[in-house]
Amino acid sequence: MATGSGAAAAAADAEEKESGSRMITLTSNEGKAFVVTEASARQSATIRSMVDDGGCVDKGFPLPNVDSKTLARVIQYCDEHGNKEAHTVDERAALAKFDKDFIAELDADKAFLYDVTMAANYLHIQGLFALTTQCIADTIKGKTPEEIRTAFGIEYDLTAQDEEEIKEEDTHA
Amino acid sequence: MRRCGSSSGGRFTGGGGQEGRWPGFEGKGARGERAAPVVKWSHAEAMKKKPRGRGGAAFTGDGGGWMRRLEEEEAGLELDGSCWGSWSEAAATRASGTAIGGAGEHVRFRPEAEAKRARPFDAGEWGGGGGGEVGGDGGEGRMYEWRWTEAVSPEILALILRGRVDADEVARGAARVCRAWREAAAAPDVWGDVDIEAWCRRVNCRPRADAAVRRLVALARGTLRRLSAYRVGDAALAYVAAS
Numbered sequence: 434m435a436t437g438s439g440a441a442a443a444a445a446d447a448e449e450k451e452s453g454s455r456m457i458t459l460t461s462n463e464g465k466a467f468v469v470t471e472a473s474a475r476q477s478a479t480i481r482s483m484v485d486d487g488g489c490v491d492k493g494f495p496l497p498n499v500d501s502k503t504l505a506r507v508i509q510y511c512d513e514h515g516n517k518e519a520h521t522v523d524e525r526a527a528l529a530k531f532d533k534d535f536i537a538e539l540d541a542d543k544a545f546l547y548d549v550t551m552a553a554n555y556l557h558i559q560g561l562f563a564l565t566t567q568c569i570a571d572t573i574k575g576k577t578p579e580e581i582r583t584a585f586g587i588e589y590d591l592t593a594q595d596e597e598e599i600k601e602e603d604t605h606a
Numbered sequence: 607m608r609r610c611g612s613s614s615g616g617r618f619t620g621g622g623g624q625e626g627r628w629p630g631f632e633g634k635g636a637r638g639e640r641a642a643p644v645v646k647w648s649h650a651e652a653m654k655k656k657p658r659g660r661g662g663a664a665f666t667g668d669g670g671g672w673m674r675r676l677e678e679e680e681a682g683l684e685l686d687g688s689c690w691g692s693w694s695e696a697a698a699t700r701a702s703g704t705a706i707g708g709a710g711e712h713v714r715f716r717p718e719a720e721a722k723r724a725r726p727f728d729a730g731e732w733g734g735g736g737g738g739e740v741g742g743d744g745g746e747g748r749m750y751e752w753r754w755t756e757a758v759s760p761e762i763l764a765l766i767l768r769g770r771v772d773a774d775e776v777a778r779g780a781a782r783v784c785r786a787w788r789e790a791a792a793a794p795d796v797w798g799d800v801d802i803e804a805w806c807r808r809v810n811c812r813p814r815a816d817a818a819v820r821r822l823v824a825l826a827r828g829t830l831r832r833l834s835a836y837r838v839g840d841a842a843l844a845y846v847a848a849s
Contacts, residue, residue: 543754544753544754547753547754547758548753550762551759551762554759554762566762566765566766566770567770569766570766570767570770570771573766573767573771573775573779573780574771574772574775575775576779577778577779578778578779578780578782578783581779581780581783581787582783582784585754585783586754587754587755587783587784587787588755588784589784590755590756590784590785591782591784591785591788592785595785595788599782602777602821
């Protein structure tokens, strides 16, 4: 921190702190308001661009596609990643552990995992989206269709025509 | 219990053993026998209850112990009186089973076999409330989940599959899960960058590799950017080059 770039970083830190002290209101589709720090909200590229584009910070952001339960969980992720520093090895390890626990919890509830994935996609929270999609992909990997159905609670609804096609695929490849 | 009883057995896979053909409906065979009490309900009574019943009660079963959760107690009690008795027996015989709301209506409206086909759409409608309820409550994966079936976003699924799951696994696994997944897996962007080299080595058969390459090219529909394969014949290479 003794170098010139250190000073720049300090300035950036100060700016971040300042912006971090601003609070932003996110409203779920049930009308429940969640107040988060700006640093946390900026984890979402969607909100970040709206904040940067100006003005509407005071009014808050309605999120018609996200329900309260999902939003609460998403904010939990954003708080962890937005408000905490990840400069040292320890801090990074702590964050990685948080991610691991976070996704393990979601993994146990595939319906909720889907909601969180959709919310992460809608809000463009890259880290969270990567986390959930990777978890889903890991669940799919190495499984038969039946195992996948069981894992996600999916219903078998293939038509006779689909089955016909599948049979054909099997004979060809 | 109307909601839990009627379709739930068929709807979820109970865990271990599966029935080959209709794996998702493992409970179905067994259920067929006990479907009778449900079908006997008077439509009038059922209709009367429907609005309240939807999403009202959810059950999770775990081993022998059944837990009942009632969102609307009133509906629960009413249902309790009318049919829980017959269902509790049925339920107890199932080692593991999870019940979900909103499915009861199917049985009244259509015969079993037909319901199998027709269910996905209704399930979104009827199962929505209950499914969400139970799922949200830390329910387990074996229950039917509309979010992952007809409501699943093809774009998201394509994003998940692309680059994260091997092509041959997609073709053999994800693409055969259900209709929505099949459609999603057929999206060209899933097949833009494919590595089937490992599969080719495993199979080690030129004609099959060739056939696979042709199919991949067809699937990608002109969006193929990179294809890694092994032991592919000249004809297939020419085909790739031409497309």
